Amino acid sequence: MLALAACLASARPVITSGKNPVVKALRRLESRRHRERDGLLLLEGLRLVTDALDAGFCAETVLVAEALLAQQPGLQRVLAALPAGVVSLADEAALAAACTTVSPQGIVAAVRMPERTGALPDAASLVLVLDNLSDPGNVGTLVRGAAGFGCDAVVALGACADAWSPKALRSAMGGTFRLPIVPAQEWAQLRAQLQRAGLRVLAADGGVAASDYAAVDWRAPLAVVIGSEATGLSEAVRADLAAGSVCAVGIPMAAGLDSLNAAMAGTVLLSECARQRRGNTARSG
Amino acid sequence: MLALAACLASARPVITSGKNPVVKALRRLESRRHRERDGLLLLEGLRLVTDALDAGFCAETVLVAEALLAQQPGLQRVLAALPAGVVSLADEAALAAACTTVSPQGIVAAVRMPERTGALPDAASLVLVLDNLSDPGNVGTLVRGAAGFGCDAVVALGACADAWSPKALRSAMGGTFRLPIVPAQEWAQLRAQLQRAGLRVLAADGGVAASDYAAVDWRAPLAVVIGSEATGLSEAVRADLAAGSVCAVGIPMAAGLDSLNAAMAGTVLLSECARQRRGNTARSG
The missing domain is CATH 3.40.1280.10 (SPOUT methyltransferase, trefoil knot domain)
Incomplete structure (x- = not known):
């Protein structure tokens, strides 16, 4: 088992049920009402999750498949830098239940929405x-x-x-x-x-x-x-x-x-x- | 009843079943294999059907809702010009069964595919x-x-x-x-x-x-x-x-x-x- 995966698995059980409350809370973010109430976005797939983290978005919850971690050393480094308790391992069934896409890509995350003000940036051209x-x-x-x-x-x-x-x-x-x-x-x-x-x-x-x-x-x-x-x-x-x-x-x-x-x-x-x-x-x- | 609708209804019964062979033949054109075998395209909705007829495409079958005919005098003229036997009235259930879209728009047609040669047009720029x-x-x-x-x-x-x-x-x-x-x-x-x-x-x-x-x-x-x-x-x-x-x-x-x-x-x-x-x-x- 990978070091990060072992560490995650020792901290908390691998999520294996679509009825897990974390999974259900993620899936609810498909709805705009829930996104705005919770101030969170649902991100699916390696590309979107890493783009958001690279851009400085703050992750509240990340579910990841051990197989994806094994394939992606860069992802391991990114996730290892997140605060304790944010990342959990999940199996395919739990990931599929959290996702809106038909073929979940091994990772799904809730990240904090940026502040929504009505102001334009200064000196916009x-x-x-x-x-x-x-x-x-x-x-x-x-x-x-x-x-x-x-x-x-x-x-x-x-x-x-x-x-x-x-x-x-x-x-x-x-x-x-x-x-x-x-x-x-x-x-x-x-x-x-x-x-x-x-x-x-x-x-x-x-x-x-x-x-x-x-x-x-x-x-x-x-x-x-x-x-x-x-x-x-x-x-x-x-x-x-x-x-x-x-x-x-x-x-x-x-x-x-x-x-x-x-x-x-x-x-x-x-x-x-x-x-x-x-x-x-x-x-x- | 409209003149065209009356004429159509007198010529042949209104199609009311998704199991009607005409409906089933149209729906099969969703598959590329059937389109190529039959040399026919499936067109759904007023815009596509009239665009194709305006462009000189040859209609083999048209199913139309009486309600749409009533709303669209231009469509009546276009359909009245087609050869006998091409146009049939159909109800909503039959139109829905012939269509690939969730909300059928009152008309669906099979038109002949243009000849598919591998040649480029002369003097293409x-x-x-x-x-x-x-x-x-x-x-x-x-x-x-x-x-x-x-x-x-x-x-x-x-x-x-x-x-x-x-x-x-x-x-x-x-x-x-x-x-x-x-x-x-x-x-x-x-x-x-x-x-x-x-x-x-x-x-x-x-x-x-x-x-x-x-x-x-x-x-x-x-x-x-x-x-x-x-x-x-x-x-x-x-x-x-x-x-x-x-x-x-x-x-x-x-x-x-x-x-x-x-x-x-x-x-x-x-x-x-x-x-x-x-x-x-x-x-x-």
């Missing part, structure tokens, strides 16, 4: 606003793009799907641990906040009045709003588009095709911003 | 190659991007997930009907074909040797290869990268983050190609 997106996979994909393309924060506006759900965390592939996720109830307040921060506001829009996104200067500080999959931008944002205080940007598509889905449209806009800010001079003409 | 992608959602998303950003064809290389599966068709949102999907067994043959067609070959690659995609000239005729979600580019493509006959392009990301997923990376590359070809002169500097 690029903020992505998710306007009532309903699909957690799209939310996660956009969080991943935001982290990869250098956003300072992602704002979850209104009834946006939770970026801390297991599905959104999986799609974000660690991006969620790299930048603040800021909740915002109302567009009017958020718009005032963005304006105070000196950010120009762009919104992705498939309408004919939208400017070609690639003809826009993305180098000044700005916020970009992505509308929901089913209904697009919310009414309050649309009203500001009509009033001219928000600028509509569109992605030109082949004739007869609808605009891209929310995740792909957001990814294209963020990539263009990053391209311009990198100072790429490749151009057509 | 942009071809997207999907190198053994395994996720049908990613395949569909990339087909949609390819159609939207002006590709002439999508090549499904090796064991690529089927672009004609219900899930890929849903993600492609009609893009599949807008450009040829070309099967290719082996990279060596495909590469020769691309070279004969005068296409330079680029491949998305997260390695440090890759060129910044935005510093590459995308205006010349070219093919772009996207690797699989789990294992990236296939070995044969990697060998050509090493040999210099394929050019690696990468998307610069924030430090410490892995490359984007396959669908996002492909969408970003195609959008850059379209941007350069549109002649956008927005640049940083």
